[in-house]
Amino acid sequence: MALALSLSTAAAVGAGGALTPSTASAAASPDVVQQGLNALVRTDGVPAALATVRDGRGRTREYTAGVGDLATRAAVPADGQVRIGSNTKTFTAVVVLQLVGEGKIDLDASVDTYLPGLVRGEGIDGHGITVRQLLQHTSGLPDYEGLLDEASLRQRYFEPRELLDMTLGGKPVFAPGEKFGYSSTNYVLAGLIVQRVTGRPLAEEIDRRIVRRIGLRHTYFPAAGDRTIREAHPKGYRKDSADGPLTDFTEMDPSAGWAAGQMISTNADLNRFFTELLTPGRLLPEAQLAQMRTTVPIGDSGAGSGLGILSRPLTCGGVYWGHGGDIPGYETRGGVTEDGRAVNITVTTIPTDYAVTERLEGVVDAALCR
Template structure:
């Protein structure tokens, strides 16, 4: 880190988004940053793509505009949309217990699928422990996990709290949501996402990697990972993403992420009743953010809120969202920021893009 040289001061003054990306690279030391910004009109030519840094620290290759990245927990919103589509079709009930669809599967210390509802899974109020806390870096990069393997890891640990009494983020919730989709439809989750979302709204550069597919198919910046503070960055681009599954396996681009959240908020993916459920939030911390059914609202410095989610997976972090009037931005960086202050500056780029 620190090897990159900022653009010449004599260059034309960049706009606030470019300045924000440049700062993430040249001040905060992230290898690369890329963004896609869509104006409210959404017409052809109204989307602008930005890049900063290098796609490869060894070769100093240029960052591909709107390159593919792993989008991490934005995958959860795709999963939630499929579940809510099934709710709209009368095949799933939000307030039914998990045992209705996966009888006897969810049992453990303080854990009982007869007392956890589908809504609590989607809203992270189930109390289910986080399986990811018990995976090491080697496993996350090289090991294949079946979704049931991930659930088994979680069920070896005590519940964090009684269902419905608190809020706590847990990937385990979305493994179960994905298993419910597969049980109800009789089809793989990836196929349901492909038919119900990806093809439906034309996400041409978004896909759910098949088992054993450790690469990123199209032009992309490499993702990097730091084992510990002060350790050198290592290439973490090629991984087996199965440990993320319904909670974090998708690959996409910033522009496709914008298209997805724009389609969702405009009612193209869900009936009005289910979209209203998705947008019904509980407070998260003291930031003014709210958490719905895998859709978050965050306040804007210029007033109002924007809706989205965000995601990280070793090698990449993505932040962004859309406003009710159709403005959209997605920003990706090629290393999970090393501290919360850098993440705040990343989210500040989102705010500037939506407020300008």
């Protein structure tokens, strides 16, 4: 199940490409973005691509390419709602860091401090894993995603503890703190810590502390059993193999993602979220934001993993901050720069060829660099 951000996406790839504006006001070179989206549809075969680009002065432009429904050929709704997969991790990390700022969680305390006795397995012990290591993917815990049957996810509901139990029968991938190793298991535990500390559901805390606080009007955490997408949206599609047919996977139970990948949003809301997040005092106090932006290297890609946020190099110099996410039906990439430029792009299938994802990331790079 492709809920997680593929690790190799951490390197920004400079690919060309571009698409068709649906609103006025210049944010990036419209040719570059529109042509890039058009190429993803026409050459790479994604059903639809949609993007929202904002320049450093707050001027926004939306783009679409392809069709929103392969059966009816309906248009792609500009800034339609999509499943955002692992971008959810950043929302979860923000809540944890807010609780750190309130003195309710200690980043360097063990997982066992908050979830006593829960994390046990062959070579796995919650006493030796810290909250910081969960958020930074340096815990060494195995990833439950590889144990899921993606095709069955449309109907299956998972409790968070079920997701955790899948991994505790395996061995750690490496010793805690040794290096970076992406694992959605980390964020299931982070979500459980939030619930233990606050005494409230994670979804409620995300809504109260983030969504309503900064006015994300099209962002929500689907309730248990909700397999739909509430507002106008392009349909999402899935392939079993590179040469297999595209299957409508829009309606599905997203509970396998939970704190690591369950949320729904729009490109514009994601731009707003990441922009507000990087502004000290808006979502996080300066001290916690500095902790979030302290990174460890992701291999030799030039990218870094902070606490629920990733930095990636730009071909024009500097970096951008964001996350990205895959979940059956949708793949999202994007982020924001220090000077307030922002872009998020979604395609309505997870490409089976990683070169397509690299070209998608190239459009992100081109939009931010121009």
